[in-house]
Amino acid sequence: MRQLEEGYRRITVKVGASVIASENKLDFKILNFIVSQISSLMKEEREVILVTSGAIACGMSILGLKKRPTSLSDLQAAAAVGQNQLMKIYSELFKKEDIIVSQILLTWEDFDNRLRYLNAKETIFTLFRYKVIPIINENDTVSTDEIRFGDNDKLSALVANLTESDLLVILSDIDGLYDLKEKRYIDLVEEITPVIQSLTYRVKKDVSVGGMSTKIEAAKIATDSGIPCIITNGKKELYLLRAIKERKGTLFLPKKKRLLAKKRWIAFGSKSKGKIFVDDGAKEALLKGKSLLSVGVTDVSGKFERNDVVSILDSGFRDFGRGRVRFSSDKVRRIKGKKYPQEVIHRDNLVILNNSNSGR
Numbered sequence: 001m002r003q004l005e006e007g008y009r010r011i012t013v014k015v016g017a018s019v020i021a022s023e024n025k026l027d028f029k030i031l032n033f034i035v036s037q038i039s040s041l042m043k044e045e046r047e048v049i050l051v052t053s054g055a056i057a058c059g060m061s062i063l064g065l066k067k068r069p070t071s072l073s074d075l076q077a078a079a080a081v082g083q084n085q086l087m088k089i090y091s092e093l094f095k096k097e098d099i100i101v102s103q104i105l106l107t108w109e110d111f112d113n114r115l116r117y118l119n120a121k122e123t124i125f126t127l128f129r130y131k132v133i134p135i136i137n138e139n140d141t142v143s144t145d146e147i148r149f150g151d152n153d154k155l156s157a158l159v160a161n162l163t164e165s166d167l168l169v170i171l172s173d174i175d176g177l178y179d180l181k182e183k184r185y186i187d188l189v190e191e192i193t194p195v196i197q198s199l200t201y202r203v204k205k206d207v208s209v210g211g212m213s214t215k216i217e218a219a220k221i222a223t224d225s226g227i228p229c230i231i232t233n234g235k236k237e238l239y240l241l242r243a244i245k246e247r248k249g250t251l252f253l254p255k256k257k258r259l260l261a262k263k264r265w266i267a268f269g270s271k272s273k274g275k276i277f278v279d280d281g282a283k284e285a286l287l288k289g290k291s292l293l294s295v296g297v298t299d300v301s302g303k304f305e306r307n308d309v310v311s312i313l314d315s316g317f318r319d320f321g322r323g324r325v326r327f328s329s330d331k332v333r334r335i336k337g338k339k340y341p342q343e344v345i346h347r348d349n350l351v352i353l354n355n356s357n358s359g360r
Helices: 028-043 055-063 072-095 108-112 114-129 152-162 212-224 239-246 261-269 280-287 329-335
Strands: 010-015 047-052 101-106 133-138 167-172 202-204 209-211 229-233 250-252 275-278 297-301 309-313 319-324 350-352
Touching: 010 028, 010 152, 028 047, 028 072, 028 239, 047 072, 047 152, 055 072, 072 101, 072 133, 101 114, 108 114, 108 261, 114 133, 114 152, 114 261, 133 152, 152 167, 152 212, 152 261, 167 212, 167 239, 209 212, 212 229, 212 250, 212 261, 229 239, 261 319, 261 350, 275 280, 280 319, 280 350, 297 329
Parallel strands: 010 047, 010 167, 047 133, 101 133, 167 229, 275 309
Antiparallel strands: 202 209, 229 250, 275 297, 309 319, 319 350
């Protein structure tokens, strides 16, 4: 079983608005804690990616808003005002540590489009070579409901996936995953089961959205990709360093076999454009690592084009896989249930979800 190692070199750190902001104002004491710890990690020759919330909270403070806006246009306005100020603050704090910062704003489209995804990855890797810290946030000023992540927990897991991070640390305002029934924090999660998911809860605060449920979802993306994840308290001094070096917080162990980079993108980095339903024989073949043939397709839902990513569902309408299709939805409809010389989805472009053998 893979355990957490202090020597992990590339670390994605996620900081939520509930950690660095309270009463519609940024908490400079907490920000200094976090920047100081990240700087220490970078001075140990580690590469750190910071995924930060706080732009909307910062904008709310500047605009004099007491509660988080509910309309998308108001949220975008607050983000537009606050993002510049947030980056200015980070720049000044990291400058004291002789570290240069960079700003990267992302939307779902940057992950969904394979070329943009690879370009973002190359940009971040280039910043690493210059010893610059990438500071990433959702591009709230242009994001619409269709291309929003919804919360930065998920974004941080996707960024950890994109950058092939060795570890994802999610800084929260509590010490980790808490079991209300047992009245204790859970130190180690070997697998994210329905029991673990039942321990989560959602919150909606004046400056943030989400809660433990979104953090568990992010941990699942990370661990399914072969990346360990720790949830710990970002408000407490040195907890980020202690999480990495002493396993302080809740550690979620990764799957033993990490998915290949392209398969991680198929599984988590792209949005499904449609659904392909398969019979029991086809499902059995796919679980054994075979390609999807047209003869095993029973139905098609949605409209997609060649090379789009689609979900694969079994006869019980359970979503068990994702793949990059060779044909458009119209053609798959024409050849479903029939023999055809080419695969609908080649096994190299197919991922089985929630399966220990999905790295094949």
